[in-house]
Amino acid sequence: MSTLDDTQAQTTAAGPADGEPELAALYEDIAAAGLRPLWTITEQLLTPTPRPRAVPWLWRSSVLRPLAERAIGLVPVERGGERRVLSLTNPGLGGRPYAAGTLWGAIQCLGPRETAPAHRHTPGAIRFVIEGEGVWTTVNGDACDMHPGDLVLTPGGAWHDHANGGDGSMFWFDGLDLPMVEALDAIFFEPHPELRQPVEGEHNRSETAYVAGGGTAGATMTSGSVDGPLDAAPSPLLVYRWSATDEELTRLAVEDGGPLVSVEFTNPHSGASVLPTLACGMHRLLPGGSSAPVRRSGNSVYVVFRGEGSSVIDGRRFDWSAGDMFVVPSWSAAEHRSAAGADLFSLGDAPVLRALGVYREETLPEPQVVTGVFD
Numbered sequence: 001m002s003t004l005d006d007t008q009a010q011t012t013a014a015g016p017a018d019g020e021p022e023l024a025a026l027y028e029d030i031a032a033a034g035l036r037p038l039w040t041i042t043e044q045l046l047t048p049t050p051r052p053r054a055v056p057w058l059w060r061s062s063v064l065r066p067l068a069e070r071a072i073g074l075v076p077v078e079r080g081g082e083r084r085v086l087s088l089t090n091p092g093l094g095g096r097p098y099a100a101g102t103l104w105g106a107i108q109c110l111g112p113r114e115t116a117p118a119h120r121h122t123p124g125a126i127r128f129v130i131e132g133e134g135v136w137t138t139v140n141g142d143a144c145d146m147h148p149g150d151l152v153l154t155p156g157g158a159w160h161d162h163a164n165g166g167d168g169s170m171f172w173f174d175g176l177d178l179p180m181v182e183a184l185d186a187i188f189f190e191p192h193p194e195l196r197q198p199v200e201g202e203h204n205r206s207e208t209a210y211v212a213g214g215g216t217a218g219a220t221m222t223s224g225s226v227d228g229p230l231d232a233a234p235s236p237l238l239v240y241r242w243s244a245t246d247e248e249l250t251r252l253a254v255e256d257g258g259p260l261v262s263v264e265f266t267n268p269h270s271g272a273s274v275l276p277t278l279a280c281g282m283h284r285l286l287p288g289g290s291s292a293p294v295r296r297s298g299n300s301v302y303v304v305f306r307g308e309g310s311s312v313i314d315g316r317r318f319d320w321s322a323g324d325m326f327v328v329p330s331w332s333a334a335e336h337r338s339a340a341g342a343d344l345f346s347l348g349d350a351p352v353l354r355a356l357g358v359y360r361e362e363t364l365p366e367p368q369v370v371t372g373v374f375d
């Protein structure tokens with residue numbers, strides 16, 4: 001007679017027990033039927049907290065920028081490759097070209113007079129301009145001029161191409177929800193018949209229309225972060241200018257004194273995140289300022305726009321300066337500080353987690369103890 005403990009020992013074993021032909025036959029038949037008994041699955045499916053495969057990581061501008069420049073000299077942007085892009089490849093993801101499990105992040109560059117060909121796809125994208133002048137991204141016929149610090153949206157399904165009309169190179173950060181759309185088995189891609197789609201009318205029409213309709217800069221961002229309902233429609237405004245962002249952060253810093261002031265960019269029609277899948281924000285650490293240690297479910301990628309400082313992520317210190325990019329994976333504890341002040345752009349997947357009711361965040365009671373330094 002077997003006790004309850006004996007029974008559990010048998011049934012939690014990874015394979016059939018010796019001398020139990022009936023049980024052995026059951027396991028064989030289960031496997032042959034394309035099934036797996038839950039009680040033999042040893043990998044932990046329900047972890048107490050998220051266990052992202054992506055690890056905290058940083059890519060330095062001093063490495064990214066020269067490589068991008070060499071690529072401008074050696075690799076043409078043409079049909080086929082479509083984009084001159086170096087993807088942030090998180091070492092935890094087994095070679096997949098993703099910054100984190102849900103997010104694509106990359107540096108993209110265009111040399112003088114180059115065009116990255118027009119196409120469209122179901123993943124949505126955002127561009128955050130790091131350096132250079134002269135490029136516009138045309139989104140469904142609307143040519144959006146790009147300048148450092150600007151955020152430009154190319155919502156899923158929108159035709160888009162990038163054209164450099166100037167004599168210098170330009171560098172920007174690309175963020176896409178590509179891994180999410182891939183996980184949903186919903187990728188569609190289509191090249192446009194022409195290299196550049198036709199530009200309709202003047203440049204920056206979404207911006208002009210927004211202002212002409214009485215839209216204010218204040219309605220394009222909110223202090224803190226959006227936690228309202230998801231809007232399945234992307235923002236009708238395609239460009240968020242650095243001048244407006246800077247002005248709002250300056251105003252917030254005076255109003256509430258810091259040490260950290262943050263805005264999240266919003267769809268001015270609905271107050272939702274800029275894309276249904278992606279949240280974009282800008283964070284200003286005032287000189288000597290630090291943020292509270294926080295963990296959040298969902299992944300984030302940060303781009304240092306101005307200044308320098310450091311972040312402690314899961315106990316490791318990451319020192320950064322302008323143009324660097326780093327990843328805070330889901331549920332990693334993160335806190336940021338800067339002696340001289342800094343502006344950080346952030347990209348995150350929180351709109352999806354919030355819409356699905358699985359978003360969580362918590363502030364840690366104490367600053368983290370630093371046990372190592374990333375380099």
Ligand code: 1HN
Pocket residue numbers: 083085104106108116125160162174176178
């Ligand atoms: C894409 O379309 C762009 O349009 C950039 O600039 C990066 C990465 C993967 C798939 C499509 C762009 C991309 C991308």
